[in-house]
Amino acid sequence: MKITVKTGGLFTRLLPEGTRGNTADIDVPGGTTPLGVVRHLGGDVDGRFLLVLNGKAVPPSERDANPLGDGDHLSVMPPLKGG
């Protein structure tokens, strides 16, 4: 299953080697959840981050609940905080 991942902050380092910019199309197994994508990319799933699926934020409590679909767009961003 192919999805598009967009990253922000230091999460850009999680994208596959050779990626230009902050967005990559990646293959993930069927049934992968938004949190599973972070795990798939080698990220710290216990860390703090914001996930946005197809333009809508995924509540932290639902990150590992629903599997993604082919063609979904997932953003992995730093957590919201004061700046």
Added chain:
Amino acid sequence: MAWQGQILRVNLTRGTAEPEPLNMAWAEAYMGERGLGTKYLWENMDPKADALGPENVLIFATGPLTGTMAPTSGRYAVLCKGPLTNAIACSNSGGKFGAELKFAGYDLLLVEGRSEQPVYLNIVDDKVEILSAAPIWGTSVWHTEDWIKEHHRDPLIKVASCGEAGEQLVRFACVVNDLHRAAGRSGVGAVMGSKNLKAVAVRGTRGVNVADPARFMEAVRDTHKALAENESRKELTELGTNAMIDAMQEFGGLPTRNFETVKFEGTEKINPAAMWETRANGHRNMVTNKACFGCTIACGRVAHIDETHFSIVNRPEYRVASGGLEYETAFAFGPMVGVDDLDALTFAGYMTNEHGYDPISFGGTLAAAMELFEKGIITEADTDGIALNFGSAEALTVMAEKVGTGEGFGAILGMGSRLMCEKYGHPEIAMHVKGQEFAGYDGRALQGMGLGYATSNRGACHLKHAVFEEDMEDISGNGKAKPCKDSQDRIAAVDSTGLCLFVMDAGFEYGHFARLLDADLETEWSEDRMLETGERIWNLERRFNLAAGLTGADDTLPKRLLEVPLREGSAEGKVNELGRMLPEYYALRGWTEDGQITNDTMERLGL
């Protein structure tokens, strides 16, 4: 002990400067910096006084950890009644000035009255002089600092000054120290200017002692370690606070074109990646990062402008490395006014530092002017011939300079969005709370942020509460009142320590503050005592505002946030649910239904 045990009271009307003992009972009850400064303000002025009159009091307050070995211990706060809000103003700053004030032997500087002629204070330990500022009146922050160091032949002097914006009583003028760090919000620089006080120069040679050095250094080592290992700290160091712009864009909470929407098409031209990108001509915006006193985060940006950019092509004096974009400047000069020209944003940032005014309020006021212009309410006849269209980099750079110098329409912008929009008969276009413009978070997308904005004692502000976890979990107003209230109290205490709030997102647990304070001071400090102190501070600020004439009716948001649903983003279709959250918040605070502090609450907190 970490306190020097004395404050400096300056009366500019009488031309006197006298030390007096620090009121230790107040330091015990209100800790320091924000809390202690609030108590001194409350006890030394009538809250009904004219914010720009001689009866206003201007306070520079350090915290018990300011100037110590604790991480980020360079903070101090500037307090007064704010001319932008007519409420209490409390803005804190980093850099090195706060620690230097402590090294000179003063925990707090209190300035009363008004000098007939422009003056500056020159403090060298016990020697305090009130000197003529005639040679530097009418000049910038940058010139003032250079002149003072040259005049006194001491490059180690630390300077806090008000710039031309403060002299001209721009309602959102800052106090800027160390060239690029500012007590930025609510117009504290205008109060300094109204007193004809151009600058405070300070040189201190004393150390700061702590109560239990061995235990203190153990806590310092542990807190340094926590910062060093934390991922958010690493992000702040490498990318600065502007890393937030991509997150806010994706979430759909980035105020764009005066809160018309929450996503900005030009974000990728002004984000950290754009700042670090080397262009075809070899120019890169970012030069390096920079730290304040005692800080191992170093979130500050140092940048420079492409020499071929229109803003400086004939201005060689700006071909220098200076303060670069942080999240709030990027938001205020970018999405808020629809501009995606990185060099134009950087130039506008230079203007705010050089002339001494708040970028957030400037961006919010310019955005309101752009909406007035695009709706035909004002024309080029009002705006010195400049077309104030959203997206115009020329409008941004020209108006940034005009506010600084007070020229033409810049003087109108200097009124702030509330007074400016009232002047043109359209108050609904001004996006503010209590007169102060919003930071870069839309209160419809983040409900807890909206409640925090509405109830903030200094007007719209993103730094006095932290409800981000709850806002990411649930886009409704459910369950937001308690974390808003609790975080307000928590942050009021942190703001009173002398440390930077940013450590909270960079590895500090709340207990770290308590450990440092407990070893720093003679009396025992715990997390519970910090929270109780924070609640006391919050309520004293509220009491000041109520005495100044504000009421519960001021705890509100613009109609745009309450009635116009978002058309995109995570919270598409939402308005802010303040009407539901506010009564719950008042009840948790122990206030009446109309926002008055009850006698029981006053008694419980020792007010």
